[in-house]
Amino acid sequence: xxxxxxxxxxxxxxxxxxxxxxxxxxxxxxxxxxxxxxxxxxxxxxxxxxxxxxxxxxxxxxxxxxxxxxxxxxxxxxxxxxxxxxxxxxxxxxxxxxxxxxxxxxxxxxxxxxxxxxxxxxxxxxxxxxxxxxxxxxxxxxxxxxxxxxxxxxxxxxxxxxxxxxxxxxxxxxxxxxxxxxxxxxxxxxxxxxxxxxxxxxxxxxxxxxxxxxxxxxxxxxxxxxxxxxxxxxxxxxxxxxxxxxxxxxxxxxxxxxxxxxxxxxxxxxxxxxxxxxxxxxxxxxxxxxxxxxxxxxxxxxxxxxxxxxxxxxxxxxxxxxxxxxxxxxxxxxxxxxxxxxxxxxxxxxxxxxxxxxxxxxxxxxxxxxxxxxxxxxxxxxxxxxxxxxxxxxxxxxxxxxxxxxxxxxxxxxxxxxxxxxxxxxxxxxxxxxxxxxxxxxxxxxxxxxxxxxxxxxxxxxxxxxxxxxxxxxxxxxxxxxxxxxxxxxxxxxxxxxxxxxxxxxxxxxxxxxxxxxxxxxxxxxxxxxxxxxxxxxxxxxxxxxxxxxxxxxxxxxxxxxxxxxxxxxxxxxxxxxxxxxxxxxxxxxxxxxxxxxxxxxxxxxxxxxxxxxxxxxxxxxxxxxxxxxxxxxxxxxxxxxxxxxxxxxxxxxxxxxxxxxxxxxxxxxxxxxxxxxxxxxxxxxxxxxxxxxxxxxxxxxxxxxxxxxxxxxxxxxxxxxxxxxxxxxxxxxxxxxxxxxxxxxxxxxxxxxxxxxxxxxxxx
Amino acid sequence: xxxxxxxxxxxxxxxxxxxxxxxxxxxxxxxxxxxxxxxxxxxxxxxxxxxxxxxxxxxxxxxxxxxxxxxxxxxxxxxxxxxxxxxxxxxxxxxxxxxxxxxxxxxxxxxxxxxxxxxxxxxxxxxxxxxxxxxxxxxxxxxxxxxxxxxxxxxxxxxxxxxxxxxxxxx
Numbered sequence: 002x003x004x005x006x007x008x009x010x011x012x013x014x015x016x017x018x019x020x021x022x023x024x025x026x027x028x029x030x031x032x033x034x035x036x037x038x039x040x041x042x043x044x045x046x047x048x049x050x051x052x053x054x055x056x057x058x059x060x061x062x063x064x065x066x067x068x069x070x071x072x073x074x075x076x077x078x079x080x081x082x083x084x085x086x087x088x089x090x091x092x093x094x095x096x097x098x099x100x101x102x103x104x105x106x107x108x109x110x111x112x113x114x115x116x117x118x119x120x121x122x123x124x125x126x127x128x129x130x131x132x133x134x135x136x137x138x139x140x141x142x143x144x145x146x147x148x149x150x151x152x153x154x155x156x157x158x159x160x161x162x163x164x165x166x167x168x169x170x171x172x173x174x175x176x177x178x179x180x181x182x183x184x185x186x187x188x189x190x191x192x193x194x195x196x197x198x199x200x201x202x203x204x205x206x207x208x209x210x211x212x213x214x215x216x217x218x219x220x221x222x223x224x225x226x227x228x229x230x231x232x233x234x235x236x237x238x239x240x241x242x243x244x245x246x247x248x249x250x251x252x253x254x255x256x257x258x259x260x261x262x263x264x265x266x267x268x269x270x271x272x273x274x275x276x277x278x279x280x281x282x283x284x285x286x287x288x289x290x291x292x293x294x295x296x297x298x299x300x301x302x303x304x305x306x307x308x309x310x311x312x313x314x315x316x317x318x319x320x321x322x323x324x325x326x327x328x329x330x331x332x333x334x335x336x337x338x339x340x341x342x343x344x345x346x347x348x349x350x351x352x353x354x355x356x357x358x359x360x361x362x363x364x365x366x367x368x369x370x371x372x373x374x375x376x377x378x379x380x381x382x383x384x385x386x387x388x389x390x391x392x393x394x395x396x397x398x399x400x401x402x403x404x405x406x407x408x409x410x411x412x413x414x415x416x417x418x419x420x421x422x423x424x425x426x427x428x429x430x431x432x433x434x435x436x437x438x439x440x441x442x443x444x445x446x447x448x449x450x451x452x453x454x455x456x457x458x459x460x461x462x463x464x465x466x467x468x469x470x471x472x473x474x475x476x477x478x479x480x481x482x483x484x485x486x487x488x489x490x491x492x493x494x495x496x497x498x499x500x501x502x503x504x505x506x507x508x509x510x511x512x513x514x515x516x517x518x519x520x521x522x523x524x525x526x527x528x529x530x531x532x533x534x535x536x537x538x539x540x541x542x543x544x545x546x547x548x549x550x551x552x553x554x555x556x557x558x559x560x561x562x563x564x565x566x567x568x569x570x571x572x573x574x575x576x577x578x579x580x581x582x583x584x585x586x587x588x589x590x591x592x593x594x595x596x597x598x599x600x601x602x603x604x605x606x607x608x609x610x611x612x613x614x615x616x617x618x619x620x621x622x623x624x625x626x627x628x629x630x631x632x633x634x635x636x637x638x639x640x641x642x643x644x645x646x647x648x649x650x651x652x653x654x655x656x657x658x659x660x661x662x663x664x665x666x667x668x669x670x671x672x673x674x675x676x677x678x679x680x681x682x683x684x685x686x687x688x689x690x691x692x693x694x695x696x697x698x699x700x701x702x703x704x705x706x707x708x709x710x711x712x713x714x715x716x717x718x719x720x721x722x723x724x725x726x727x728x729x730x731x732x733x734x735x736x737x738x739x740x741x742x743x744x745x746x747x748x749x750x751x752x753x754x755x756x757x758x759x760x761x762x763x764x765x766x
Numbered sequence: 767x768x769x770x771x772x773x774x775x776x777x778x779x780x781x782x783x784x785x786x787x788x789x790x791x792x793x794x795x796x797x798x799x800x801x802x803x804x805x806x807x808x809x810x811x812x813x814x815x816x817x818x819x820x821x822x823x824x825x826x827x828x829x830x831x832x833x834x835x836x837x838x839x840x841x842x843x844x845x846x847x848x849x850x851x852x853x854x855x856x857x858x859x860x861x862x863x864x865x866x867x868x869x870x871x872x873x874x875x876x877x878x879x880x881x882x883x884x885x886x887x888x889x890x891x892x893x894x895x896x897x898x899x900x901x902x903x904x905x906x907x908x909x910x911x912x913x914x915x916x917x918x919x920x921x922x923x924x925x926x927x928x929x930x931x932x933x934x935x936x937x
Contacts, residue, residue: 015878017889049796051860053886090797090829092810096914097860101795110795117862118913119890156911160876160893363934366872370897370935408937490874 008150011157016119018044020153021146022057026076030059030066033078037061040142041130042149043123045114047097058114060127062141065102067112081111089131100128123152129534136730140535171492172485175307176315178268185264192257193316197324199253201331202246204466210239212459257316265312272304276498284504285570286530299498303491310488318481321474328471335464338453339438343471346434350427350472354479357423364419368412375405431472438468505569511589517596517677518581519546519708521567526576528566536562538731539576544724546581546677549709551719551739553750554728560712563728564680567710568597580678598676598707600700602683604667606658611640612647614666618674626673634669635699636662661692668699679704681711685718693718716754725750776805782835785842788826790850798854800826800834809834811854817901824851861907861915862888867928870935876911883916890914898935906936 009020022042030039038061045056045067057068063083070076081102088103090110096117101110116124126148130140142148179186214236218228277300288296329347333340382389382398389398442464445456523542529535537559544550552560565571566578569585578585580593595618606614615627622630627647631637639662643649651657651666658666664684671679684700685693697718704711713719720739727735727742727749735748742750789801790809800809807828814823814836824837840848866882876891890910898906898918905919918924918932 015889015891017887047860047885051857051885053883053888090808092858094858095816095861097857099796099857101797109793110797113795119910121912156913157876157891160891160911362872366934371937373895373897493874 008147008154008158011154012150015157016153018046018055018153020150022059022149026057026068026070027059029076030057030068030078031061033066033080034061034064037063039145041127041145043116043127043152044120045116045124046120047115047117049113049115051097051115056114058124058127060130065112065127065131067114079112083131083134086111086131086135088135089128091128098124100124102131119153119156122155123149126152126534133535138535138538171489171496172315174496175268175311175488175492178271179264179311181271182264182267185260185267189257189260189264189316192253192255192260193320196250196253196257197320197327199246199250200324200470201327201467203243204463204470206239206243206246207466208457208459208463210236210243210459211462212457214239216458261312261316265308265310268311269304269308272307272495273300276300276304276495279499279501282503283498283501285565286504287501296498299494303494306491307488307495310484314481314484314488317477318485321477321481324470325474325478328467328474331467332464332471335460335467336442336453336456339442339464342437342441343434343468346430347475350430350475351479353427353430354475357419357427358479361416361419364412364416368409368416371405371409371412375402375409378402378405428472435465435468438464505572505590507590508587511592512583512587513589513592514581514583514596515592517593519677520544520579520581521678521708521710522577522579522582523563523566524577524579526566526573526578528562528571528574530562530571535574536731537566540728540731540733541576542726542733544708544710546708547706548723549704549711549721551722551725552710552712552728553716553719553725553753558728559731560728561682564599564682564710564712567678567680568594568599595674596677598671598674598679598703600664600667600671600679600681600684600703604663606651606663606666608651610645610648610650611643611666614651615647615669615673617670622673627669630669630673631666633672633699633702634665635695636665636669639665659692661696664692664696665699668696668703672703677707679707679709681709681713683712683714685713685715716750716757776807778832782833785835785837788835788837788843788847790826790843790847790854792850792853796857798850800828802834807834810858811851812858813855816859817903817907820903824855826851861917864916864918866925867918867931870931879908879910879916881916890916898932900936 012018012020022039027039031037039059040062041060043058045058046053048054048056054069057066059066059068061083064080065083065086066078066080068076068078085104086102087105090101090103092099092101097115098118098121099113099115102112104111126142130142133140214232218232218236221228280296280300325347329340329344332343378398378401382402389395441452442456442461444451445453446458446461448455521542521544523540526537526540527535528537540559540563542550542563552563554560566573569578569590572586580588585593607617612624612627615630616622619626624647628637631640631647640647640649649657651663668684681700681704685696693715701721709722711719711722719725722739724736725739725742726733729749735742735745735750737745742748743754745751783802787802791799791801793799798809798811800807809826809828812825812827813820814825822839824840826834826837828834837843837851840851843851862881863884864881865884868880868882869878871878871880872894875894877894877896879890879892881888881890890912892908892910896909896911898908900906901917905917908916908918910916924932
């Protein structure tokens, strides 16, 4: 199913508004505009009196229109020429935002509309384009329906994994993962079937023993006759048979549990493997739309939950159904009158168990909420324990915790009171059925002539034994509904990852640059992370191999986006990026990235030794190369001083090292890869002056002979750049050498340098 | 009243003004303007404590988000201004007022609510770990996945069915 269809399905399912602009509305608006197409649209869902409504706000190349049609009334269209809009004013509220389109100052607003947060994303697209127009930038957008659908579905998609398949579809898809393990499945099923079948044997043998061996022998003795020949032998054989049946039952249980537990682990392992492998392929845009914790739990706890379901859930469910039907038939065949006593109330038992399950679910929901409150206190206070102590609030925090703890305890008590009351009641009902069987059966066993014909002791005892087995499947099936729901949720989350398509892929026959020379050209590159809000606009840069380029500008101007596009973490919206004259989209991305080095402000070190971290890009680099890279990065001395030197294990994210030390290890890692193009993104911004000097020195060695793109807020670090590009609002506004830009007195770069000098002098005094 | 020209050149050092100096007006397109002395600024009004103290502490801010004045109590301003402050607060503090809960359905990772509000019928979704929270001023608040707030009044105002559905989510 396409992304667009999924979005529309979400809108239809979860909101009370259309999943796209109706054709008639579009037709009327476009006719009103004289044929201008609708480029973007959104819904204003609140009217001036704050009642829910549906007014379409449509954006065309030259106009903005508000379309409203109440039931049974004529449509009203209020259109505003885009070039008359001088400003936009927004009044955000708790759940309503009002937007005014302003014309000339001191004149009433050209148009006004209100909307709830649900419409915000779609509205912001329109607002952004109007704001850009006011700022002098023209943006044309197409695919209005897709943009609207994506905007409306976004919040639900963020909160929920894929919604386009039923529980059963998901379970079938999950079961496809057991296909490669036919042997394990066969053994597990065989074990389970034999275990079930053999369970039915002891009551049958008991009946045979009593009716065909014990009773004739006892009758013979009462009549003073000898016990028939072979009676003892047969009795011993049957008793032995019962023993063997019990032993075989345990054997089959063992076969079934062992093979199915292993099968569950095999499937969970395969799922983890597929999910993790697929995660490595996915583009950064996927990661930016998902929380890290959520992705981790999909690979870990969700796959683990599926193990439980595959190992025991599916088979238990099937067996419980088979067992229940078999026992029902056996009981009816043994004696249909007594059988009905057991079989008829069964739906009632199911209903009672299911309805109690629903109540329990509510109670569990309540304690989960309270548990959430309790853990929120822990998550708050433990990391903030210094603040708690500093403000002497230990008693307050203890009281806060105790209140929640008490509340959780009460919730648990409620649950325990409920199930401890229900299950004895259920068993009371079940035992009442058994008691009723006894009431009806005993007179018949005694041959008293009512409630039916005489009943043999063997039939009665075997009936009693089958009765004892009858409640088990009912319990299993009730439990299974919860297990199925839980497993389907986990499977949804796992399959959502597997179904996500990587946005950055190689073409069929990609070009390999061996080696990359380092000529980089941006030709009229425009880019928007969300397809609408352009972060870069018509950026053109021509960089020769070996040049060092400094990117300067305010936060959010688009500097890091330039480097993200250069690394092809995202594909550009328009224009072209060429490396050594070849379009980046034609280049083998893995091969290209191996010749690209990145040093970030907050370098990520993996858990492992320093040598492993330095070798991350080239695992088979020699130790000589590692030391040479560390020397060049000014890291060798501090590493050698550590007790375990290069074998020192750095903790999670390398937190056992200082910021400057981690940075120098990341520089060594980059040096070892000998990249042809190097990206330095605020590499020295979070360290002290002395460390900065050492890092700067290391960087100077690193940049020699490479094409370098450096982003820095400390402008002094860019003095050595061959050229500087000032980026503001997604455009290059100034370029030149440090000296050239300093000479532009009204220039942004000159102002920034002056401000930093003043700040430096202020703190120096 | 003659409409003075927008004047945003007032000195920031003179802000905030005392509430008694403030006169508020509202234009036909719904914009509020603060007037004091020779100055005029388009403003918006917000509650400082929307849930713990709804009837006090209102901040009047201009388009650059500078505080023009802080009104502790509405009797600090003239009656006309007080009425406009309340109107502005009603608009800025708008949230959906639930009058009946039809259904709360648990789905994969979300909870789907079907409710009737004073504004009309509405479906909304919350995350499974997003629980309603009690407010000091009574009732409770639910935040949907889009960020809209739904105020559910104190239990005794709701019908028994709504109360039953909500019983899971409140103590």
